[in-house]
Amino acid sequence: MTTTAxxxxxxxIQQRNRRAIxxxxxxxxxxxxxxxATLDQIATEAGLSKPNLLYYFPSKEAIHVTLLTQLMTTWxxxxxxxxxxxxxxxxxxxxxxxxxxxSRVFPRESRLFANEIVQGAPRMAPHLEAELKPLVDETVAxxxxxxxxxxxxxxxxRHLIFSIWATTQHYADFDTQIGVLMDGRDVHKDxxxxxxxxxxxxxxx
Amino acid sequence: MTTTAxxxxxxxIQQRNRRAIxxxxxxxxxxxxxxxATLDQIATEAGLSKPNLLYYFPSKEAIHVTLLTQLMTTWxxxxxxxxxxxxxxxxxxxxxxxxxxxSRVFPRESRLFANEIVQGAPRMAPHLEAELKPLVDETVAxxxxxxxxxxxxxxxxRHLIFSIWATTQHYADFDTQIGVLMDGRDVHKDxxxxxxxxxxxxxxx
DNA sequence: CCACACTCTGACCAACCGGTCAAGATTTTT
DNA sequence: AAAAATCTTGACCGGTTGGTCAGAGTGTGG
Numbered sequence: 214m215t216t217t218a219x220x221x222x223x224x225x226i227q228q229r230n231r232r233a234i235x236x237x238x239x240x241x242x243x244x245x246x247x248x249x250a251t252l253d254q255i256a257t258e259a260g261l262s263k264p265n266l267l268y269y270f271p272s273k274e275a276i277h278v279t280l281l282t283q284l285m286t287t288w289x290x291x292x293x294x295x296x297x298x299x300x301x302x303x304x305x306x307x308x309x310x311x312x313x314x315x316s317r318v319f320p321r322e323s324r325l326f327a328n329e330i331v332q333g334a335p336r337m338a339p340h341l342e343a344e345l346k347p348l349v350d351e352t353v354a355x356x357x358x359x360x361x362x363x364x365x366x367x368x369x370x371r372h373l374i375f376s377i378w379a380t381t382q383h384y385a386d387f388d389t390q391i392g393v394l395m396d397g398r399d400v401h402k403d404x405x406x407x408x409x410x411x412x413x414x415x416x417x418x
Numbered sequence: 419m420t421t422t423a424x425x426x427x428x429x430x431i432q433q434r435n436r437r438a439i440x441x442x443x444x445x446x447x448x449x450x451x452x453x454x455a456t457l458d459q460i461a462t463e464a465g466l467s468k469p470n471l472l473y474y475f476p477s478k479e480a481i482h483v484t485l486l487t488q489l490m491t492t493w494x495x496x497x498x499x500x501x502x503x504x505x506x507x508x509x510x511x512x513x514x515x516x517x518x519x520x521s522r523v524f525p526r527e528s529r530l531f532a533n534e535i536v537q538g539a540p541r542m543a544p545h546l547e548a549e550l551k552p553l554v555d556e557t558v559a560x561x562x563x564x565x566x567x568x569x570x571x572x573x574x575x576r577h578l579i580f581s582i583w584a585t586t587q588h589y590a591d592f593d594t595q596i597g598v599l600m601d602g603r604d605v606h607k608d609x610x611x612x613x614x615x616x617x618x619x620x621x622x623x
Numbered sequence: 624c625c626a627c628a629c630t631c632t633g634a635c636c637a638a639c640c641g642g643t644c645a646a647g648a649t650t651t652t653t
Numbered sequence: 654a655a656a657a658a659t660c661t662t663g664a665c666c667g668g669t670t671g672g673t674c675a676g677a678g679t680g681t682g683g
Contacts, residue, residue, distance in 0.1 A: 226659080245537065246453070248450060263641085267642065331532055349599050379588035379592075382584075394551060410573065414620050456670065457672085478671065628680090638669105638670080641668090643664105644663105645663100
């Protein structure tokens, strides 16, 4: 038996309701931002009353922080999966396509992240320093070694990473705008082809 | 003399205070979004009392709408300035550099726009349809004609425009993240060189 | 210097917000 | 089936928010 923390294993009801709350929080926070979202919105979306919601999470902030922490891990996974032994251009293009696919499948997560950063990352700054920064530094070193070996065109690794993030996440974060400008077209299929060409031309030595 | 509307010419005090309010509104809305911003914040930032602020603008929404409307015009100007008679690659690169420069000089305007779009463009959707869409359609036609003449690589014009917006505005909208990852470096100078290379390689036939 | 339009403010209001609480309903354990 | 643990809710609370209003202050043209 664990000592200090009670830490009973969660009930089925707990699992269901906590999951529903996080799902609802993602929906609402990703569109409204932290201050713009209300507990009533989240509770309604989750199919619970407000006091009941606060039975499962101690505060609005706790829901937000839980979502951001969960997000950080899955968000960075594709970057961790770059294979130093692989073919550099193909590895980076695989990363581009994975990021674009995440924009298609998890647009709300992308917007949650965007909202947090645009507003100055008040609740995420520690995560950026502790998790994102070292991982980016590693990746920069890897790309630099590829360039030194002449297997990649000479590009600034940091700005390369920024441009991949920017172009792929754009399809999730600005989907409203894109919807206006691309009515009816198959956005993501064309986007994949375009980004492939963009980064292939850039990176090929 | 104009008839229906009184439309006296604005006093010096009116000019000064309306300007101060819009400046303050830009500062606050661009970081907090519409719902996250409060009239007290804006009033304090503008150096006015809240009732006095509401003497110059009838509501919080009126300030926001005024900012968005003003923004739309200046935001699209660089796109209007593409010269059909110019050298295609150089014209588009000039557009890239102007957009990047706007991210450097007007980061708050960029974030104001980003906030509005991420949240589903509730107050801007009409502007997007009426102003942005026709201008983009024109530009797409221009780029397609350049491609048909063989003066530009075969790229999807719409996704080209998206990628220019995404990469340049990223430096304003995500400046918090970039600050963490680029401590001390001269971000914009390197960004200009990087984006020049990125789009030159893409666009050169 | 006076009349008049313009500018500004403190006090106030109703609606909304995040969060609490006591008590009742429901499920699980024994 | 009773006891215990878990779950749910209506009523409520203090603070905040967008907005109002009557009246006081101020600048200015005649």
